[in-house]
Every structure is written in C-alpha cells, then in structure tokens.
Amino acid sequence: MSGPICIFEEEQYPLIRKAAALAGEILHLVGERVAAGKTLLELDAFAEEWIRDQGAVPTFKGYMGFPNTLCTSVNENIVHGIPNDKPLKEGDIVSIDVGVTVTEDFNGKPFKYVGDNAFTFPCGEINAKSRRLLEATNEGLWAGLDSIKAGGFISDISKAIEQIAKDKRYGNVQEFGGHGIGPEYHCQPFIPNFTEYFKHYPDDEIKPGMVLAVEPMFNIGTSAIKKHKDGWTIATADRKNSAHFEHSALVTKDSVEIITDVRKTRDIFKS
Ligand code: MF3
Numbered sequence: 062m063s064g065p066i067c068i069f070e071e072e073q074y075p076l077i078r079k080a081a082a083l084a085g086e087i088l089h090l091v092g093e094r095v096a097a098g099k100t101l102l103e104l105d106a107f108a109e110e111w112i113r114d115q116g117a118v119p120t121f122k123g124y125m126g127f128p129n130t131l132c133t134s135v136n137e138n139i140v141h142g143i144p145n146d147k148p149l150k151e152g153d154i155v156s157i158d159v160g161v162t163v164t165e166d167f168n169g170k171p172f173k174y175v176g177d178n179a180f181t182f183p184c185g186e187i188n189a190k191s192r193r194l195l196e197a198t199n200e201g202l203w204a205g206l207d208s209i210k211a212g213g214f215i216s217d218i219s220k221a222i223e224q225i226a227k228d229k230r231y232g233n234v235q236e237f238g239g240h241g242i243g244p245e246y247h248c249q250p251f252i253p254n255f256t257e258y259f260k261h262y263p264d265d266e267i268k269p270g271m272v273l274a275v276e277p278m279f280n281i282g283t284s285a286i287k288k289h290k291d292g293w294t295i296a297t298a299d300r301k302n303s304a305h306f307e308h309s310a311l312v313t314k315d316s317v318e319i320i321t322d323v324r325k326t327r328d329i330f331k332s
Pocket residue numbers: 121122124125127132140141158177179240274276307
C-alpha cells in the first residue's frame with residue numbers, strides 16, 4: 062500500500078456508495094449459497110457473473126495477479142484463499158471477501174470506485190467455538206467502525222478492535238489489516254488491528270472524504286500465520302479456525318456511513 066491518502070470529493074460520494082452497495086449485495090447473495098456440497102469455484106463463478114451483469118468489474122481478479130473474483134478462506138485459512146473445487150462441508154466457516162469496481166465519469170474523465178467487504182459464513186450448523194469466534198470478530202469489526210470519526214485517528218480503530226480480541230482471548234492477526242480505498246483499490250492509510258504498530262509508524266487523522274475498509278481477523282488459537290505454497294492463502298500457524306469480517310466506511314463532515322452494510326450485519330448473530 063503506497064502513495065498518498067485518498068480523499069473523495071462530495072460529488073463522488075454517490076458513486077462510491079454505489080460500488081459499495083454492489084459489493085455488500087453480492088457478498089450476501091454468495092453467503093446465501095454457502096452450503097454443504099457447494100464448491101468455492103461455483104460461488105466464484107456466480108459472483109463474477111452477477112457483478113459483470115451490473116456493469117461492474119470484480120476488483121480482485123487480476124489485482125497483483127490474484128486469479129479470481131472472491132477470496133475464499135475456509136476454517137484455518139484466514140484471508141486471500143483461492144477458490145477451489147473441493148465441496149464445502151457442514152460445520153465449515155467460510156470467509157468470503159469481495160471487491161466491486163464501478164467506473165463512472167467524474168469531471169469528464171473515467172474514475173474508478175471500489176467497494177470492499179467480507180463476511181465469514183457458517184456452512185450449516187457450526188460448533189459453539191466457531192460460532193463464538195464469528196460473533197466476536199463481527200463485534201470487533203463494529204467496535205472498530207463505531208470508533209471512526211472525522212478529527213479522530215486511525216489508531217482509535219486499532220484500539221477498539223484490539224480490545225475486543227484481548228477481552229475474548231483470540232489471536233489477533235497483525236500482518237494484515239484494513240486500509241484506505243482509492244481508485245486503484247488499496248490506498249493509504251494502513252489500518253492495523255493492533256496498537257503496537259504505532260510505536261513504529263505514524264498515526265493519521267481521519268478526514269472527511271476518506272473511505273476506510275476495516276477488517277479484523279481473529280483466530281481461536283495463535284495469532285501466528287503461515288502462507289500456503291500457492292503464494293496467496295494465509296492460514297493460522299496452528300491450523301485452528303480463523304474468522305474475517307470487513308466493511309467499507311465513508312467519512313463525511315458530520316457522519317460515518319457504513320456504505321457496504323446493505324444487509325445490516327451489526328446484530329446479525331443476535332437472535
Ligand atoms: N483481503 C484484501 C482486502 O480486503 C483483498 C484481497 S486482494 C487480492 O483488502 F488480490 F487478494 F484479491
């Protein structure tokens with residue numbers, strides 16, 4: 062993630078909202094299709110077709126060489142899993158991460174808008190340990206989102222997420238985190254899910270016009286990770302389950318809009 066912090070103009074807000082809403086919608090359409098016997102490649106093909114039917118483009122496909130529309134990370138896989146043809150099983154937890162790019166004219170020039178979000182879906186009935194992990198990681202995400210305000214700092218988000226992971230004793234992945242969103246997708250600032258980061262790197266003020274993707278990854282066991290031989294998939298070092306949730310937030314002068322939250326996920330595990 063390099064270059065400057067990206068700031069959108071007010072006239073661009075409707076366009077970034079549109080990309081984010083598409084990303085939110087397709088994420089949950091995929092989630093509704095998570096079931097025992099389904100393969101990740103089937104979900105991927107469905108998502109790609111749906112996104113293209115909307116006149117949009119799957120952000121991840123080809124991004125730094127990633128081969129697919131969805132990142133699909135099952136059980137001990139944390140993020141960046143490549144869809145495969147292995148059928149899902151009852152009890153799996155399935156992280157789906159999707160980005161949608163919409164290109165629209167802005168001041169006479171084509172400009173790209175990206176919506177990015179992720180959710181870990183249960184495949185059928187899951188055990189109590191996995192269910193608590195999903196609840197806690199979603200809670201971590203919302204604690205992070207609730208701490209965003211113009212004039213505040215990126216470290217407020219990190220602190221809120223870290224607190225939930227600590228309270229509930231989950232491994233809190235450090236090597237990956239949230240980020241700003243700009244026309245070429247990932248953008249400054251990096252949003253770590255832990256505060257130790259700021260002993261080594263500067264903090265940034267949160268400003269109107271920023272779009273921030275917040276994405277905690279909590280593990281049942283160790284926070285340590287390992288990378289698969291495929292060069293992409295990140296898994297837990299102890300092979301215990303991991304969960305990942307993400308929303309994109311648009312910071313305006315007087316509010317923070319969770320622009321990917323078309324399915325209202327804050328209380329989704331409370332019933
Ligand atoms: N997990 C990343 C995010 O949400 C995106 C993956 S980029 C890809 O920021 F290339 F792996 F697709």
